[in-house]
Amino acid sequence: MTRLSIQIIFVMLGIAWMLFVTFDLFTSIYGDCAGDRWCEGRKSIAGGLVFWRGFCVTLLIFLAYRFFRKEPDV
Numbered sequence: 001m002t003r004l005s006i007q008i009i010f011v012m013l014g015i016a017w018m019l020f021v022t023f024d025l026f027t028s029i030y031g032d033c034a035g036d037r038w039c040e041g042r043k044s045i046a047g048g049l050v051f052w053r054g055f056c057v058t059l060l061i062f063l064a065y066r067f068f069r070k071e072p073d074v
Helices: 003-029 037-069
Strands: none
Touching: 003 037
16 A cells, blocks of 8 residues: 555545534534433533544544655655
């Protein structure tokens, strides 16, 4: 597998992950809890949890992409 194909795979993986995080964020924030206190409490922290999990995995994907982007030292 060439370096270019690995970079393309990481770019596609990063875009797919960002789309998933966006979908997960919207589904965790919006919705009706019907006055349930447990649901309201979970809903108030869910946005932050989804954001930080998404940020950390995106950072890992970016670092892996940068690792494969570097030219090998001769």
